[in-house]
Amino acid sequence: MAYESYVLVCGGTACCSGGGTDVVEAFKKELDAQGLSGKVQVVVTGCLGFCEQGPIVKILPQGTFYVQVHEEDVKEIVAEHLVKGRVVQRLCYDPEQAKKLVAEANIPFYQKQYRIVLRNCGVIDPEKIEDYIARDGYKAIEKVLFEMTPEQVVEEMLKSGLRGRGGAGFPTGMKWKFAQQQPKGQKYMVCNADEGDPGAYMDRSTLEGDPHSILEAMTIAGYAIGASKGFIYIRAEYPLAIHRLEVAIGQARDLGLLGDDILGSGFSFDIELRFGAGAFVCGEETALLQSIEGNRGMPKPRPPFPAVKGLWGRPTVINNVETLANIPVIINKGADWFSKIGTATSKGTKVFALTGKVNNSGLIEVPMGTTLREIIFDIGGGIRGGHQFKAAQTGGPSGGIIPPQFLDTPIDYENLAKIGSIMGSGGLIVMDETDCVVDIAKFYLDFTVDESCGKCAPCRIGGRKLLNYLKKITDGRGTEDDIVQMQNISDAMCKASLCGLGQTASNPVRSTLRYFMDEYMEHIKDKKCRAGKCSKLIQYKIDPAKCKGCTLCARKCPAGAISGTVKNPHVIDQSKCIKCGQCELNCKFGAISHG
Amino acid sequence: MAKLTLEDLRRMRGEKQKAMEMRESSNKDVQVVVGMGTCGIAAGAKDTFTALVSAIDEKGLTNVLIRQTGCMGMCHSEPTVEVVVPGMPAVIYGHVDAATAREIVEKHIVGCELIEGKILDRPSIDIIKNG
16 A cells, blocks of 8 residues: 655765664654654655755655755654645745745745756656657757748747857857748758766767757758758767667658758758767867768868858758757747746756766756856756865866856856856866866867868867977976966967867866965965875875884885885985885885875 | 548547656556667666666566656766656656666665665756646
8 A cells, every 4th residue: 555645864975973863763753653654754865965964855646845954954844744644834945935835836946956858857858749749849850840930940949049159159040041031942050969078978968868959950940941851960979879870761751841842831851870980179160061072070260150051051050959958848838938938148948967976976957047057056966975165167178268267157158257257068077176177178088089071270280289288298307488388378279279179179278377376385385185086196105103114115116215224214316216116005004195 | 540620639638648747656657767779778767767667567566657868968977867746846867787777676666765876956947847
């Protein structure tokens, strides 16, 4: 027999240490006392998020969400909620809002996430077109083909305020308008699914979880700009996404939702897949078009913009996966609905791949204007292992590092640009004090140097020089003049590079110099890496007070750098030390440390 | 399949919506949904899926529908499985290995009890259903 209610008590680390364990016991005791133990099940859960407000208790089936619940609150919850069915307002997250929503629709709207792009991910079977159709799928295409002119569709996009989610944030409606205004004839619609930022996988998950939404959006775009042909440029490393797209395209063609005369409207549109070989630069739109044409993926100067002269010289619109996934919802629910979400200049939501030193890594979608603190500490459950937050990196190799003082800055395109980062495609990597910012900058430069196509000198040579300086600094050979040189090169790359890759490649350097100059100086002047990441700057030391003179370290040292006599403290010759760490690992008295 | 007309598409949506609601709210089917994105599969979702199927077979349960879905976004707890049993709240479990999968069938589906330590919260409201 099923229980009538369930009390879920968060068993995440933060909640447990905040008294969650006592709350569980208190519930069990109180339910026993009230004779309810057969009717109500108490369950400890995994982390429910919202760790800042813990301990968290959720009551099912109503879905009431209580925050900061302590042992002494349990009696009231049992007596009021479980016996009388009345919500304990004072323990709700936002009493005002909770009252309204509990009364109105019974929706526990306490969550920080809001899913437009990911609306179907994790809900439908991505390989069943019927599942998509049941959730308002292909409804937008009905509306567009039978009730709207192409001009009205573009107008709706402009009104919605949707901006490109691939990085630069160009208004989608404008892009469509430019292409629409070109003379009639062959035009193309391209979906950019060449997701390449390290740590980013939003587009892969969207394509894997809801492929039909992209097909529908591309068809809508095709209708708006007058294109009959679409291409999805996707990297070959995404086999599951490719498979699901192929299945989806096959199903849509079978049902006549792609192909000639869609739904009897007279409009024809079809989509083909094109596979990328994993070159990062092919995410840049002009290089991407070159690659589709079968040429080597290298960017071209703009203008002419692809909307005027794109694929095979024809007007072409290129939209990113996430941008496209918004479009059916905007058409169905209207531009007014969409433009109410977000901030003044950035509408809608943003998907982030939250990774790094955070407890709950994952794919999240939040309204624009959400703060980094809400993302990292409420949704992400805080920093792993009780470490300190040091910085967050957004925008991948083109982005920057955000230091703790901006944790409460609402995230949108403008604010991120102001603090020296970019929205980018949505990679969000969280770092703690064990990460070295110089090392991070080196990592990203290493990546962009590797991925630079070599066509223009600022990117090809500048990137290499920046990387060399960073290597010099992390090796302990840096000088203060290197910083000045790095700043000059960064400025030149930014202004003179041909495409977005080179123009933004120095961002990781610029932003780390801006916020973590002290750490650069430590590397240069003190030859010290506070995070202990730059191996050449590490010094192993023997504490003479703790050393018993057992000689074990001297015997273990492969470089013969440790000397000393039995029962007397040993010393390390720093000029011979190769920083392998064997001495520290083997010392039985904890006498050896590094810093 | 024949090409759809506008009316066909609308009819199909209506029928399918009804079918999904039936599954979700009332007394008929038990539904088990396994997150099978690249992340889920990498974390072992295929083993979870197989374990669910064999456990359901062993118990001789005929009212359970197992289906796959994409990534639910909770990569920290993959593989994830959603369980919908009539008369019980829909629940998402995380870290569902083969052993937990069998536990889900025995305790949750047959025994109508929630399983300790593995429940996660649905990350957000459903905009299709709740605006």
